[in-house]
Amino acid sequence: MAGKLAAFHAFRSTMNEKLLRKGNLQLKRFFNLDSQVYSDGALSSRTKELLGLVASAVLRCDDCITYHLIRCAEAGVTDEEFFETFNVILIVGGSITIPHLRRAVETLEEIRTQEEHTSNQNQRSGEKTGKQGKKAGRKARVQAWEKRRKEK
Amino acid sequence: MAGKLAAFHAFRSTMNEKLLRKGNLQLKRFFNLDSQVYSDGALSSRTKELLGLVASAVLRCDDCITYHLIRCAEAGVTDEEFFETFNVILIVGGSITIPHLRRAVETLEEIRTQEEHTSNQNQRSGEKTGKQGKKAGRKARVQAWEKRRKEK
Amino acid sequence: MAGKLAAFHAFRSTMNEKLLRKGNLQLKRFFNLDSQVYSDGALSSRTKELLGLVASAVLRCDDCITYHLIRCAEAGVTDEEFFETFNVILIVGGSITIPHLRRAVETLEEIRTQEEHTSNQNQRSGEKTGKQGKKAGRKARVQAWEKRRKEK
Amino acid sequence: MAGKLAAFHAFRSTMNEKLLRKGNLQLKRFFNLDSQVYSDGALSSRTKELLGLVASAVLRCDDCITYHLIRCAEAGVTDEEFFETFNVILIVGGSITIPHLRRAVETLEEIRTQEEHTSNQNQRSGEKTGKQGKKAGRKARVQAWEKRRKEK
Amino acid sequence: MAGKLAAFHAFRSTMNEKLLRKGNLQLKRFFNLDSQVYSDGALSSRTKELLGLVASAVLRCDDCITYHLIRCAEAGVTDEEFFETFNVILIVGGSITIPHLRRAVETLEEIRTQEEHTSNQNQRSGEKTGKQGKKAGRKARVQAWEKRRKEK
Amino acid sequence: MAGKLAAFHAFRSTMNEKLLRKGNLQLKRFFNLDSQVYSDGALSSRTKELLGLVASAVLRCDDCITYHLIRCAEAGVTDEEFFETFNVILIVGGSITIPHLRRAVETLEEIRTQEEHTSNQNQRSGEKTGKQGKKAGRKARVQAWEKRRKEK
Numbered sequence: 001m002a003g004k005l006a007a008f009h010a011f012r013s014t015m016n017e018k019l020l021r022k023g024n025l026q027l028k029r030f031f032n033l034d035s036q037v038y039s040d041g042a043l044s045s046r047t048k049e050l051l052g053l054v055a056s057a058v059l060r061c062d063d064c065i066t067y068h069l070i071r072c073a074e075a076g077v078t079d080e081e082f083f084e085t086f087n088v089i090l091i092v093g094g095s096i097t098i099p100h101l102r103r104a105v106e107t108l109e110e111i112r113t114q115e116e117h118t119s120n121q122n123q124r125s126g127e128k129t130g131k132q133g134k135k136a137g138r139k140a141r142v143q144a145w146e147k148r149r150k151e152k
Numbered sequence: 153m154a155g156k157l158a159a160f161h162a163f164r165s166t167m168n169e170k171l172l173r174k175g176n177l178q179l180k181r182f183f184n185l186d187s188q189v190y191s192d193g194a195l196s197s198r199t200k201e202l203l204g205l206v207a208s209a210v211l212r213c214d215d216c217i218t219y220h221l222i223r224c225a226e227a228g229v230t231d232e233e234f235f236e237t238f239n240v241i242l243i244v245g246g247s248i249t250i251p252h253l254r255r256a257v258e259t260l261e262e263i264r265t266q267e268e269h270t271s272n273q274n275q276r277s278g279e280k281t282g283k284q285g286k287k288a289g290r291k292a293r294v295q296a297w298e299k300r301r302k303e304k
Numbered sequence: 305m306a307g308k309l310a311a312f313h314a315f316r317s318t319m320n321e322k323l324l325r326k327g328n329l330q331l332k333r334f335f336n337l338d339s340q341v342y343s344d345g346a347l348s349s350r351t352k353e354l355l356g357l358v359a360s361a362v363l364r365c366d367d368c369i370t371y372h373l374i375r376c377a378e379a380g381v382t383d384e385e386f387f388e389t390f391n392v393i394l395i396v397g398g399s400i401t402i403p404h405l406r407r408a409v410e411t412l413e414e415i416r417t418q419e420e421h422t423s424n425q426n427q428r429s430g431e432k433t434g435k436q437g438k439k440a441g442r443k444a445r446v447q448a449w450e451k452r453r454k455e456k
Numbered sequence: 457m458a459g460k461l462a463a464f465h466a467f468r469s470t471m472n473e474k475l476l477r478k479g480n481l482q483l484k485r486f487f488n489l490d491s492q493v494y495s496d497g498a499l500s501s502r503t504k505e506l507l508g509l510v511a512s513a514v515l516r517c518d519d520c521i522t523y524h525l526i527r528c529a530e531a532g533v534t535d536e537e538f539f540e541t542f543n544v545i546l547i548v549g550g551s552i553t554i555p556h557l558r559r560a561v562e563t564l565e566e567i568r569t570q571e572e573h574t575s576n577q578n579q580r581s582g583e584k585t586g587k588q589g590k591k592a593g594r595k596a597r598v599q600a601w602e603k604r605r606k607e608k
Numbered sequence: 609m610a611g612k613l614a615a616f617h618a619f620r621s622t623m624n625e626k627l628l629r630k631g632n633l634q635l636k637r638f639f640n641l642d643s644q645v646y647s648d649g650a651l652s653s654r655t656k657e658l659l660g661l662v663a664s665a666v667l668r669c670d671d672c673i674t675y676h677l678i679r680c681a682e683a684g685v686t687d688e689e690f691f692e693t694f695n696v697i698l699i700v701g702g703s704i705t706i707p708h709l710r711r712a713v714e715t716l717e718e719i720r721t722q723e724e725h726t727s728n729q730n731q732r733s734g735e736k737t738g739k740q741g742k743k744a745g746r747k748a749r750v751q752a753w754e755k756r757r758k759e760k
Numbered sequence: 761m762a763g764k765l766a767a768f769h770a771f772r773s774t775m776n777e778k779l780l781r782k783g784n785l786q787l788k789r790f791f792n793l794d795s796q797v798y799s800d801g802a803l804s805s806r807t808k809e810l811l812g813l814v815a816s817a818v819l820r821c822d823d824c825i826t827y828h829l830i831r832c833a834e835a836g837v838t839d840e841e842f843f844e845t846f847n848v849i850l851i852v853g854g855s856i857t858i859p860h861l862r863r864a865v866e867t868l869e870e871i872r873t874q875e876e877h878t879s880n881q882n883q884r885s886g887e888k889t890g891k892q893g894k895k896a897g898r899k900a901r902v903q904a905w906e907k908r909r910k911e912k
Binding site for chain 4: 793794797798801802803807808810811812814815816818819824838840841844845847848849850851852853
């Protein structure tokens with residue numbers, strides 16, 4: 001996994017673990033609730049992750065943006081959809097969000113590189129190539145995501 | 153139209169008109185851009201209005217919330233979908249958003265009453281009744297919304 | 305109860321009820337959690353209400369400020385303590401909090417008037433007077449608060 | 457003085473007085489400091505009031521906006537200058553500031569009506585008319601402002 | 609002193625010094641006021657530091673959080689008290705505060721390690737051990753704090 | 761160019777380029793508008809950059825502060841003027857802005873060092889010295905700025 005993303009994941013999981021180990025019952029409940037609200041319901045989990053991304057961006061929290069970018073990408077959000085989401089962020093939140101969008105674009109690049117990498121690894125064991133392979137990679141990712149959601 | 157909604161629309165359109173009449177070119181451009189970003193694209197206008205609602209709520213602006221509630225309802229967002237959106241708002245934005253959600257629920261009630269009223273008026277000239285009529289009312293509303301978007 | 309406080313309580317309880325009746329499980333859980341975090345623990349409920357007041361004020365939410373002012377007063381917070389809390393709010397949050405503090409002072413006056421009124425009613429059925437009666441009123445209020453907390 | 461402005465001034469001065477009477481030394485010092493920072497220095501008081509207006513608007517505090525609109529108008533800020541300031545507010549703070557700008561335009565109208573009124577009263581005792589009188593009114597206002605600043 | 613804490617102190621004191629050396633009278637007065645509001649009064653300095661911590665966290669300023677964590681720890685705030693404070697922060701401010709709480713837990717660890725280190729050094733010159741020594745370390749720290757406050 | 765400033769410029773221009781290359785029409789329009797609102801009009805570009813600085817600082821965005829500090833310095837804003845602007849930021853935005861002001865002072869130092877460096881280079885090819893040279897440097901910078909604005 002690319003550098004910044006890996007560092008983000010490592011710090012996040014280490015510290016969340018510490019927070020939850022030392023934290024009281026209320027803190028655990030908040031964390032549980034935090035993951036529940038993004039699961040499928042009347043609105044799809046995919047749409048809710050986009051809502052989470054917008055909330056994170058207008059409140060200008062880089063780590064929260066990174067988290068929801070990853071989750072959205074796993075749910076198959078395309079670059080075109082991301083940039084239309086950035087438009088809403090920019091118009092509602094103003095130019096003060098621009099530095100966060102610059103960093104979001106950088107993070108998104110890392111995410112795509114990572115996806116490519118995983119997709120290529122899968123291809124080596126199979127035989128799809130080029131654009132078709134890319135599409136297959138996305139499809140596989142979305143299927144994995146659907147599966148994880150159903151298992152919860 | 154119910155009292156608060158009518159007052160909201162009246163003040164909003166009067167003052168927007170004044171803002172734009174007295175405002176310079178840059179202000180006009182911002183207003184144009186503000187309506188462009190919510191139109192259909194890779195993401196549907198409906199999803200973008202939900203994004204706008206979440207952004208408005210976590211930044212805690214009652215007038216913006218009212219505006220996007222109206223737009224979302226016009227796009228056929230259901231109560232169940234609204235309440236799942238409120239969950240995301242609440243978890244990301246915290247209890248500080250609760251007073252805004254209380255007012256949002258009140259506004260939503262007015263919107264639904266208004267919809268009922270319009271739907272009943274349409275029924276008097278036709279003959280559909282009960283739940284079927286309600287559904288027809290929503291369908292008509294969504295069609296009107298689709299039509300308006302295409303005409304833009 | 306004085307006008308604004310009564311109106312606050314009425315709207316708050318009506319709309320909270322609606323929110324919870326229409327709301328989903330996650331919303332109910334958030335509301336439960338919201339009341340749990342202010343109960344006695346390593347820190348007293350009184351201190352936590354002061355923390356809630358400061359959080360509400362620097363995030364500039366009048367309804368939240370009103371709520372925590374009421375709760376703090378029930379827990380026996382004195383005017384002197386309130387004004388030292390206002391100092392922290394003012395220095396951390398800046399002059400942008402001043403209009404909220406003006407309204408907080410107005411709310412606090414209503415709360416004290418209401419306390420006086422209740423205290424006077426109690427005196428009529430007993431025989432304490434003057435400053436002694438006031439003190440007895442506060443003592444009774446704090447005892448009622450302690451009792452409520454233990455019953456939870 | 458027009459309705460809303462008069463109500464603003466009345467509530468503001470009543471409550472500030474209460475805040476300062478009941479408040480401790482630190483609160484008084486903050487209020488003193490709050491008026492000192494807008495006085496003439498390397499930057500003119502006029503520029504500083506514009507800075508205060510922008511800060512108030514992007515932090516979205518209506519009362520603070522009203523206060524700085526009044527002060528700016530007293531310092532002779534023109535409508536054209538106000539609208540260019542609104543542009544900066546809008547671009548940095550985003551569409552979330554629009555409801556505040558709508559109310560700002562309404563307040564500005566009241567301020568101008570009030571200025572007109574004062575100017576007309578002055579004309580009745582003198583003999584200037586029309587555009588010339590208007591200009592004289594502004595000039596007088598700016599002179600009064602300069603005088604007040606020097607007397608501090 | 610541990611790495612991040614030391615770096616925080618170094619940058620903070622160097623830049624505060626520059627700010628004050630180059631700054632004007634108003635800036636100096638603000639800084640004075642900023643330290644005055646946390647001193648003992650009707651509320652203890654300890655409680656006020658907790659108020660400062662909550663304000664810093666819901667406004668999401670890492671450096672301010674670090675500063676108040678240090679001050680609270682010096683005033684003898686326990687981990688259990690810190691985590692109940694984190695609950696209030698989390699519920700009022702929402703999940704957007706989580707990345708700040710992760711960093712706060714990391715900072716708190718450094719603070720505790722540093723305390724342990726100091727406590728061990730003191731023990732070497734005396735003869736207390738184990739849990740008793742820890743308690744003595746805390747007691748000494750709180751006494752030092754009380755002393756500093758009285759000398760002001 | 762000094763380290764941090766150079767890094768800021770490099771990242772900013774690389775990512776802005778990517779944002780605009782991948783971004784849609786609305787994003788481009790927002791960026792265009794963002795540069796238009798700071799150009800000369802009824803208010804000078806210099807004053808508008810100060811407005812942008814204050815907006816950035818009370819909304820607490822370090823990158824935005826850095827950007828406007830650079831622009832203000834190019835427009836000839838003096839240290840005395842900067843520190844009076846910091847006063848307004850501090851009083852309106854509160855102590856929560858202090859860490860940003862510490863970083864702003866550090867950035868300002870880098871900017872001045874860079875200016876000195878450029879000024880010295882110019883002197884070597886000419887013959888002005890000492891304070892006179894400094895003034896000439898500033899004058900040249902302001903003239904360059906005026907020229908760029910007119911060419912737009």
